[in-house]
Amino acid sequence: MSVGIPRALLYYLHFPYWRRFFQELGIKVILSPPTTARILNQGAAVTVDEVCAPVKVFFGHVLELKDQVDCMLVPRYVSVERGAYICPKLMGLPDMLSHSQTSLPPLFSPNIDLRRGSLAWLSPLLEARRFFSRSASSIGRAYYRSLQEGRRLERQLLTGLTPEEAFHGLKHRRLPGKRLRVALLGHAYNVYDPTLSMNLADHLRALDIDVCTAEMLPSEKVAWGLACRDGKELFWTLSKRILGAGMYYLKHPHEVDGLITLSSFGCGLESLVGDLLARAARKAELPFMLLNIDEHRGEAGPVTRAEAFVDMIRGRSTNARNIPTHGDAVARTAGAP
Amino acid sequence: MRVTFPHMGTLWLVLRALLENFGHTVVVPPAISSHTISLGARHSPECVCLPFKVNMGNFLEAAALGADTVVMAGGAGPCRLGFYATSQLEILRDLGIDLKMLVLEPPKNSVWELGGIISPLTNGATTVELVRNLHFAFELCKALDRVERTLSELRAVQATPVACDRAWEKALHLFGQVRDVSHLRQTEHQATELLSKVQRRDTAEPLRVALVGEIYVLIEPSVNLHLEKRLGDMGVAVFRSTYVSDWVSAHLIPNPRALLYARKLKSKARPYLRGFVGGHGLETIGKSVIYGEQGVWHHSGHAANLYAGDCSAEHFTNGEPAFRGADYDAGV
Numbered sequence: 001m002s003v004g005i006p007r008a009l010l011y012y013l014h015f016p017y018w019r020r021f022f023q024e025l026g027i028k029v030i031l032s033p034p035t036t037a038r039i040l041n042q043g044a045a046v047t048v049d050e051v052c053a054p055v056k057v058f059f060g061h062v063l064e065l066k067d068q069v070d071c072m073l074v075p076r077y078v079s080v081e082r083g084a085y086i087c088p089k090l091m092g093l094p095d096m097l098s099h100s101q102t103s104l105p106p107l108f109s110p111n112i113d114l115r116r117g118s119l120a121w122l123s124p125l126l127e128a129r130r131f132f133s134r135s136a137s138s139i140g141r142a143y144y145r146s147l148q149e150g151r152r153l154e155r156q157l158l159t160g161l162t163p164e165e166a167f168h169g170l171k172h173r174r175l176p177g178k179r180l181r182v183a184l185l186g187h188a189y190n191v192y193d194p195t196l197s198m199n200l201a202d203h204l205r206a207l208d209i210d211v212c213t214a215e216m217l218p219s220e221k222v223a224w225g226l227a228c229r230d231g232k233e234l235f236w237t238l239s240k241r242i243l244g245a246g247m248y249y250l251k252h253p254h255e256v257d258g259l260i261t262l263s264s265f266g267c268g269l270e271s272l273v274g275d276l277l278a279r280a281a282r283k284a285e286l287p288f289m290l291l292n293i294d295e296h297r298g299e300a301g302p303v304t305r306a307e308a309f310v311d312m313i314r315g316r317s318t319n320a321r322n323i324p325t326h327g328d329a330v331a332r333t334a335g336a337p
Numbered sequence: 338m339r340v341t342f343p344h345m346g347t348l349w350l351v352l353r354a355l356l357e358n359f360g361h362t363v364v365v366p367p368a369i370s371s372h373t374i375s376l377g378a379r380h381s382p383e384c385v386c387l388p389f390k391v392n393m394g395n396f397l398e399a400a401a402l403g404a405d406t407v408v409m410a411g412g413a414g415p416c417r418l419g420f421y422a423t424s425q426l427e428i429l430r431d432l433g434i435d436l437k438m439l440v441l442e443p444p445k446n447s448v449w450e451l452g453g454i455i456s457p458l459t460n461g462a463t464t465v466e467l468v469r470n471l472h473f474a475f476e477l478c479k480a481l482d483r484v485e486r487t488l489s490e491l492r493a494v495q496a497t498p499v500a501c502d503r504a505w506e507k508a509l510h511l512f513g514q515v516r517d518v519s520h521l522r523q524t525e526h527q528a529t530e531l532l533s534k535v536q537r538r539d540t541a542e543p544l545r546v547a548l549v550g551e552i553y554v555l556i557e558p559s560v561n562l563h564l565e566k567r568l569g570d571m572g573v574a575v576f577r578s579t580y581v582s583d584w585v586s587a588h589l590i591p592n593p594r595a596l597l598y599a600r601k602l603k604s605k606a607r608p609y610l611r612g613f614v615g616g617h618g619l620e621t622i623g624k625s626v627i628y629g630e631q632g633v634w635h636h637s638g639h640a641a642n643l644y645a646g647d648c649s650a651e652h653f654t655n656g657e658p659a660f661r662g663a664d665y666d667a668g669v
Contacts, residue, residue, distance in 0.1 A: 076611060076612070078613075083413070086415075088415045088614050091612070091614045092610060092611075092618065095611050111611070111612070231423045232440075232442075234420065235413055267384070268385075268386070269417075271382050271383070271386075272385060275428075276427065279431060
């Protein structure tokens with residue numbers, strides 16, 4: 001028996017948990033290969049136009065896997081913490097999938113909704129028990145071990161490894177010496193996806209920049225960042241991490257030299273959170289750049305933007321602090337209508 | 338305190354009456370025009386959904402007329418609406434516009450928090466006054482929706498093109514002056530009278546179209562390009578799925594019928610959607626199925642699905658109704 005896991009969306013956050021869970025049950029895990037332009041295109045061909053690029057990538061991975069596996073993991077993520085949701089698009093993902101595609105292997109799509117009740121985590125486990133017809137004790141044991149494994153690997157992210165490096169035991173070369181640091185913030189499935197992000201992190205590293213992401217920041221610091229802004233609390237788990245990390249860095253400008261947010265075109269959450277961050281960055285006078293990505297495949301564009309950004313922060317660190325952080329001239333702050 | 342609020346269909350009449358009954362000065366934002374929308378869009382995040390931008394336009398235009406406080410809805414997700422006010426407040430602050438926001442958030446723990454949430458609006462009204470005012474507002478809302486419902490069907494058979502619109506304008510004017518329940522009956526009667534005086538033409542049974550979709554674009558005509566009126570003028574009887582009073586009775590007033598209806602929607606949508614996806618995605622699909630079954634769409638009836646640009650929840654309905662249209666022999 002084998003289960004397919006598409007290398008997209010919440011793979012970048014939850015893969016070690018699921019991998020260990022299935023391994024404990026003696027089920028073979030088959031992971032789709034890293035995203036390529038072909039995978040993106042085949043996903044884009046079968047989805048409605050308006051969904052965001054990461055969802056199209058997800059569909060591409062599903063198509064890639066569907067003939068190799070006995071069943072596929074497509075959880076219905078509603079919420080992974082109290083009082084907050086994941087994202088409306090992910091809530092309907094299994095439905096979108098099963099209606100647009102025929103000839104799919106059986107989908108294992110447990111309903112994960114931890115919004116209320118401390119026992120809400122039980123129901124996906126019961127679904128797993130039914131779906132794979134295992135005993136309650138083996139499911140319980142697998143769940144316990146998967147939590148241990150997942151948390152262990154999450155701690156590794158704090159040392160500066162990307163999820164891919166941590167999940168698959170890859171080495172990360174860190175060069176010695178004082179280097180500039182840029183925080184690259186965005187949804188994990190955009191930031192770490194080589195095709196969607198157009199290797200932005202690698203390009204930055206090649207420019208001699210240390211890249212840190214929201215996942216590499218301990219959750220206490222993210223929570224601190226969230227707490228230091230007034231106004232209403234966010235109710236989207238993934239955006240909370242992005243905004244919290246962003247606010248933390250804005251309040252600790254000595255820890256990073258610049259902030260880049262990467263968001264997918266049409267992302268409902270990012271449309272608001274990106275704007276909040278941009279406004280805060282303007283006030284904090286920290287260099288800030290917002291990159292929007294979609295299915296577009298010209299790597300030269302983001303590379304040029306990244307180079308210009310790095311030049312600017314270099315200039316600031318060696319010459320003068322008064323080089324404008326970004327777009328002051330076109331900032332929409334000048335005067336009321 | 339000079340209070341304003343965002344536009345949504347005829348809701349301004351209700352809110353104006355309600356707030357004036359509490360003794361506030363109300364600044365009704367100018368009716369939504371292309372100027373409103375472009376003004377709002379200029380000062381909104383690029384990729385945010387349309388209602389956000391239109392709201393912004395309303396606030397800016399109302400501020401220019403001297404409003405100093407905005408009454409705005411809140412929410413607890415996953416729809417972006419719940420975060421509108423926070424974001425809008427920051428934008429207004431950056432623009433140097435001093436508008437206070439009174440956000441009506443759903444109570445977190447118990448219904449008793451409601452009192453605290455609405456207290457800045459009630460101006461120290463006694464409980465009796467409070468109940469009377471809220472009751473009147475709800476009745477006014479229902480009456481307006483009843484008249485508008487008749488109007489949407491009547492337009493299809495009016496003899497002269499603008500007869501219905503004239504009657505509706507007059508009716509709105511009448512409703513605008515009512516401030517208590519006893520006059521409301523009389524006014525509604527007058528409004529129905531006005532509509533019944535509209536000359537009908539002899540015609541076969543008109544085509545029927547159900548409008549489903551996201552509540553804001555359904556209810557606000559200037560945002561949906563006056564779709565209801567346009568269809569009506571083409572001789573199509575329009576059946577709109579959501580009115581403000583429906584929403585209020587389903588979400589704000591505890592009643593078993595609304596609960597049963599919500600459960601029914603959920604079960605009808607089940608073959609297409611397993612659960613809530615935020616916004617009105619589930620309602621859109623559930624209602625479409627119900628209309629399909631009831632034959633609102635019969636005689637080659639169709640449904641038009643409206644959704645605001647980039648509404649995440651309605652992405653699902655975008656793909657789905659195609660299936661259901663086929664299931665019930667209706668175009669979508």
